[in-house]
Amino acid sequence: MKQVIQIQNVIKRFGDRAVLNGINFNIHEGETLVIMGGSGCGKSTLLRNIIGLMRPEEGRIMIFGKDMASAPDEERNQIRKSFGMLFQGSALFNSLTVGENVALPLKEHTQLDEQIIKIIVKVKLELVGLTGFEGLKPYEISGGMKKRVALARAIALDPKIVFYDEPGAGLDPITASVIDHLIMDLSKKLKMTSVVVTHEMKSAFRIADRMVMLHQGRVIAEGTAEDIRNSTNPYVHQFIHGEMDGPDHFQKTRDDYLKGIFGNV
Amino acid sequence: MLTKINSFFGSLGKTFRDCMGELSRIRKLMEEFFYWGIIAPFTGKRGIGRENFARQLTFMGNESLFIVFLVSTSIGAVLALQAAYQLKQFGALLYTGALVSVSMARELGPVVTAIVIAGRVGAAITAELGTMKVQEEVDALTTMGIPPISFLIVPRMLAIIVMLPVLTCLSFAVGIFGGFLVGSLCLGIDANLYMKASFDALVAKDILTGLAKSFVFAALIGVIATHTGLSVKGGADGVGKATTQSVVASIISVIVADGFCTAIFFYVF
Amino acid sequence: MKVQIREVQTEVKAALFEGDLDFHSSPEVRSELSKLADSQTKKIIIDLKKVSYIDSSGLATFVELFQRMKRYGGELVLFNLTQGVRSVFEIAKLDSVFRLAGSEQEALSLVS
Numbered sequence: 001m002k003q004v005i006q007i008q009n010v011i012k013r014f015g016d017r018a019v020l021n022g023i024n025f026n027i028h029e030g031e032t033l034v035i036m037g038g039s040g041c042g043k044s045t046l047l048r049n050i051i052g053l054m055r056p057e058e059g060r061i062m063i064f065g066k067d068m069a070s071a072p073d074e075e076r077n078q079i080r081k082s083f084g085m086l087f088q089g090s091a092l093f094n095s096l097t098v099g100e101n102v103a104l105p106l107k108e109h110t111q112l113d114e115q116i117i118k119i120i121v122k123v124k125l126e127l128v129g130l131t132g133f134e135g136l137k138p139y140e141i142s143g144g145m146k147k148r149v150a151l152a153r154a155i156a157l158d159p160k161i162v163f164y165d166e167p168g169a170g171l172d173p174i175t176a177s178v179i180d181h182l183i184m185d186l187s188k189k190l191k192m193t194s195v196v197v198t199h200e201m202k203s204a205f206r207i208a209d210r211m212v213m214l215h216q217g218r219v220i221a222e223g224t225a226e227d228i229r230n231s232t233n234p235y236v237h238q239f240i241h242g243e244m245d246g247p248d249h250f251q252k253t254r255d256d257y258l259k260g261i262f263g264n265v
Numbered sequence: 266m267l268t269k270i271n272s273f274f275g276s277l278g279k280t281f282r283d284c285m286g287e288l289s290r291i292r293k294l295m296e297e298f299f300y301w302g303i304i305a306p307f308t309g310k311r312g313i314g315r316e317n318f319a320r321q322l323t324f325m326g327n328e329s330l331f332i333v334f335l336v337s338t339s340i341g342a343v344l345a346l347q348a349a350y351q352l353k354q355f356g357a358l359l360y361t362g363a364l365v366s367v368s369m370a371r372e373l374g375p376v377v378t379a380i381v382i383a384g385r386v387g388a389a390i391t392a393e394l395g396t397m398k399v400q401e402e403v404d405a406l407t408t409m410g411i412p413p414i415s416f417l418i419v420p421r422m423l424a425i426i427v428m429l430p431v432l433t434c435l436s437f438a439v440g441i442f443g444g445f446l447v448g449s450l451c452l453g454i455d456a457n458l459y460m461k462a463s464f465d466a467l468v469a470k471d472i473l474t475g476l477a478k479s480f481v482f483a484a485l486i487g488v489i490a491t492h493t494g495l496s497v498k499g500g501a502d503g504v505g506k507a508t509t510q511s512v513v514a515s516i517i518s519v520i521v522a523d524g525f526c527t528a529i530f531f532y533v534f
Numbered sequence: 535m536k537v538q539i540r541e542v543q544t545e546v547k548a549a550l551f552e553g554d555l556d557f558h559s560s561p562e563v564r565s566e567l568s569k570l571a572d573s574q575t576k577k578i579i580i581d582l583k584k585v586s587y588i589d590s591s592g593l594a595t596f597v598e599l600f601q602r603m604k605r606y607g608g609e610l611v612l613f614n615l616t617q618g619v620r621s622v623f624e625i626a627k628l629d630s631v632f633r634l635a636g637s638e639q640e641a642l643s644l645v646s
Contacts, residue, residue, distance in 0.1 A: 051408050077410035091405035093397075105409050110557045112591055116564065119594035123626045157557070158589045189625045 002029040003062075004161060004193050005050065010059035010069070012045055019045045020056065021217035027161075032187055032194040034204045037214035038239060043197050046214065047165055050195075051085055052076045063161070081109055083161040084154030088169050090146040092138040098125070098149050099134030105156045124152040128182060144175035151182065155190065162187070164196040168203050176200075180207050201240055205229075213239070294414070294492050298422060301415035311412075313419050321424035328385045329432060333378055337436035340373055341365055341443025349452050358452065362459040363466030365444035370471040371530075374437035376523050379482035382429055383515035387490040390421055391511035394494025395504035403495065413495075422487040429483035430476050437475065470534070478526045485522055486515045535559035537566045546577040546645060548638070552584040555592030564595045571602040576609065577645040581638065583614035588622050600632065609633075613641040 005027040012020040019042045027033050037043045048054045050061055052068050061068040066079050092101050102121045106112060112120075125131055128148040138146055147167065154162050167183060168176035180203050187194040198204050204211065204225075211228045213221040213236055221228055221236045228236060237243075305311045348364045394417060397403050406413045441463055449456040493511040497503045536552040547570060553559060570578055578599075582588075596612065603610050613635035615623070623629040635641040 053404055053407060073412075077412070080408055080410035083408075085405070085408045087401045087405055089400055091401040093402055093405075104411075108409070108411050110591065111561055112557065112594075113561070113564065115598055116560070116591060116594045119597045120590045123590060123593065123597075123628075126627065127625070156590075189621075 003027065004029050004064060005195070006060070006062040007046075007050070008060045008062070010046070010049060010056045010061060012042075012049055012054065012056045019217050020049070023059070023214075023217070023219055025212050025219055025222055027193060027195060028210075030187075030191055030193055031209040032184065032196065032207050034208035034211045035195065035197045035214065036199055036201075036204050036211060036239075038199060041214040042217045043199075043214050044165065047163060047195075047197050051083070051163060052080065081157060082159055083163060084157070084159040086147070086150050086154050086162065086164045086167060088165045090138070090143075090150040092146055092150055092153070094138050096138075097134060098130070098136050098138065098141070101138065101149060102134075102153045102156055105153065109157060120156070121152075124156055125149075127155070127186065128152045144171055144178065147171065147179050148182065151179075151186070155186065155192070158190070159192065161193045161195065164194065164198075166198050166200075167196060168198065168200050176203060177206070183207055201242070290496070291488060291492050294418070294495070295488065297412075297414040298418055301412060302419040302423060305415065311415055313423065314416060317416070317420040318423055321420045322428060324389075325382070325386050325424055325428045326432075328389065329382055329428075330435075332381050332385060333432050333436050334439055336377055336381055337369075337374065337439040338443035338446075340377055341369060341440030341445075342447045344368060344373065344440070345444035345447040345452070349448070358454060359458060359462055360466075361448050361452065361454065362441075362444065362461075362463035365448075366441050366463040366467050367471055369437050369440035369444075370467060370475045372475075372523075372527070374440055375433050375475045375478040375482060376519065378429060378433045378436045379479065379486065379519045380516055382425070382432065382483075383486050383490075383519060384512055386425060386428075387486045387515045388508050388512050390425075390487075390490040391494040391497075392504055392508045394491060395497035395507045398495060398497045399500055399503060418491045418495075421491060422484075425487045425490075426480065426483045429486070430479045433475060433479040437472070474526075474530050474534075477530075478523065481522055481526060482519050485518050489515045489518065535562055537563060539566065539570070542579070542642070543646075545575070546579065546642065547575050548579045548581060550581040550584070555585050555588040555595070557589060557591050560589075560591040560595045563592070564598070567595065567599045568602075571599060571608075574606050574608070576607075578603065578608065579611045579613060579635075579638070579641040579645060581614050582612055582619055583616065585619055586616055588619045593622060593626055593628065596632065597628070609645045611635050611641040611644045613638060 003026045007023055007025055007027075010020050010023040011018060023042075023046060035043050035046065045054070049056050050063070050068065056069050059069060063079050064082060066075065068076060068079055071079065092098075093104070096104065099118075099121050102124055103117050106117045106120060110117075121134060122131070125133060128151050130145060130148055130152065133141065133145070133149070138149070141149070151162075164183065167179050171179065183194060183196070184207050186192065194207075196204070196207060208225050210224055211222070212219055213228065215235055221231050221233055223231075228240065231237065301311065302313060306313050344365050345361050348361045349358055352358050352360055352364070394403075397417070403413050403417070406416055445456070445459055445463070448454045448459045490511050493507045493514070497507045535555070538550040538552075540548055542548045549567070549570070551563065555563060580596075585592075596610075600610050611633045614637065615634055620629065620634070623632065623634070633644055635644055
């Protein structure tokens, strides 16, 4: 199986705190991989490192054999053309219409004629089920539609990989499941590799071919949905069942509490 | 006592460190601006986005034309009245026009226009860029392989650098007109004589001085507005705070820079 | 990208493309095809057997040609599509709009 992304021993620190503490895993060609974990586990930071919004202190992030972590800016922009990214809040440009948003990467990175770009935009919008919405501004459409436009923009340059940051965030359950199906559908049809970061279990089990679970900056479980479901790791168990009691306590122990109030007595 | 002194120097050190950090970020912004605004277009790496530049120019013109017009007319008129009040005592009422035109060209035109632009355009730039930052639009540009400095900052900076001097010229002309209205209608100075006095007193140096100032102000407002916008952290309240900060910092630096520029022109040229 | 254009019958031109039809090559293909459309060629058949990959820009190039030919009443047939290329048409739901043929004979019979 071909590896499109290899993450090797990635360490990212904020001050003294290692948010990513030696992450290792591979992403196979054509699969839908879900990266999950609780708030603050480092999954968003990991994603930002992969797409090059941050640089890790150590380790390598190989995308199609090129290291995103150490490449100079110009080369990183080249690598970026091979993937698309769907942001949590869609991140559409409000001053541009829906059509212009989808056209932007095409205008910036290709020498295609205006007329051709227009047709491509129409095809992409049809793929996400939004035919005829080109002329609207992003603030005139609903959150779910914005996500779909953002998806159309992410696949504008026919990327091989698409990243999704919490695709269901801020959407009602029905719309969220529509988006999930769209992700599955497009990844299959367009033979794309999908990397989804989420903490929503339902959505994760719905779309994942494989899963990676992060906790405190480390990978604590990796495998198919079935593997994760049957995991014996107590934290994984607590997380996927959404239980309050488990290794990750909501309340600190009494000793910690007293120490917090009185200092070291 | 010792802890107090310690904490004082501690916080002083921290402020100093913060300032240095801010300055180095501004320097980085300027470097990137020069790269994407000047070097990249000439080496054919990446143009400056004409469409965007034109859009910014129109926006800035539309936003501020009327206010600049209104404010400059009033200032010209007030200036004429105040000057006449003093000049009358020396029987030099005729010099009102000269005083108005020279001070509009050298001082009030550039400064007033810059302050209006800082409040209208500078604030709008900071708010827009700040909103784009918190809504991940800037990150989206980066991940699309489009350098945000080139796409967002360069057109805005260039537009303000072109637009401010143009508006300054307008402000200067309208200010003289305001003074003229007061001079000829209220003070009873002969219209022809007023105009003659206005233009006789002006030399090219006065206008050039004013334009030079407006370039400096434009650069200041541009850097402050874009830098503050891109440094926004947090949500909507961050944008609000940054916008206020941007306007206050722009106005203060325009006035301080005005002092420096005036001193330089006075002593050096 | 190699483009060969020959006249197979009166008023029927056949184009053979060789290579990938992607963001880099499609502007060239477009300029070749617009020459045909400019001269109002009545019938065009396009052989895609040597095109193993086509992306959105390639697809859009054909859509544009189709639109232009429709305006002057021309006919366009694409034939010998590889599986990968055919699926690109299917995903964009354009397989029903374009006339797709399995061989040159079939393509010729469709336009005559």
